[in-house]
Amino acid sequence: MAQNDHRVILRPLTAGDEHEFLALVAASTDLHRPWMSLPAAPPAFHAYVTRYEGPDEESLLVCRRDTGAIAGLININSIIRGRFQSASLGYAAFAPSTGRGYMSEGLDLVMRHAFERLRLHRLEAQIQPENHASIRLVRRAGFRNEGYSPELLFIDGAWRDHERWAITNAMAGMVPAEPHPTRPER
Template identity: 35%
Template sequence: MAFLRSSSGFENSMILRGRSVWLRAPMLGDYADWAELRAMSRDHLTPWEPQWQRDELSRGAYRRRVRHYQREARDDLGYAYLIFSEADDRLIGGLTLSNVRRGVTQTSVLGYWIGKPHTGRGYMTEAVRAAIAFAFDTLHLHRVEAATMPSNAASIRVLERNGFRREGFARQLLKINGVWEDHLLHALLSSDVRGDGDAEVSAE
């Protein structure tokens, strides 16, 4: 099995693999590489993210972040991954499937970021493809949702390349870098996806 059962739910032990990337859950030992990549990419990332806190890149803030991710996975509420290049195992970004809802919904929300040195190489397209396989084949979700600012052309391309369909427009949906921003709404259904073998999931 790709999950380890704990008393409260699941612990995410999966490695997701795509053509040029692999993904695994963040660990405390990733702090230095994570902080370095986020720091050098700050100007690239802040226009698309919630406002950074004063201690955003501190070791303590990262530790709290990882513990939050671990609780979310145990309770089947969300799954966070760091993204690594297949060629050299270098950390290049991150991805989350958050706000997992069960019952009659079976849905989650996709989010992602990539470090500035690694943009434009197709890494995020492959990472999202691997996450979609995990969402539908392992979590057995019915629907994955994503929201993008209309000006974020690169993020929109990632979604479109993975088959997401634009479904609507939400006014001032999220507070991004201190400002309430409009977002385009996208979604992908499990029935939209054809198994092509491009992504695989393994437990290691």
């Protein structure tokens, strides 16, 4: 899909998004539980924004092009350079906008950004086997299931087993002309 055909755009999460973001989180409790926990009050929200101001992580809002409304959030976490050139994705739709393909389009834009601009080689998503909507999202985007890790992440009060889904820039057909300068020559 060409970038101009997308109904959504990406923009970084900022402190100015507090009001809309917290209202959407409050409206999305049933959708997010037990998979995702997002900041629900101003202090946690501001700590979250500050966390993503660093160089190793990005928090990107998926916004509707027509209204500007925030439809979802996709975080590029744990960027590792050197021989990895990889990152781990975290994401959530917000209840008013779910089930309309906005997150699929947002994920496509995040893949372009991560592979072509950040020049990462690999994106991973760790997903609990029962989280069918999340598995459908990454499967649609071309990720492959690479395996299963027992007790991988501490979610909703316990260490949870996760499937490990991943896609490389070559699988996505989004390989930059030059690799990132931190990748060794050989």
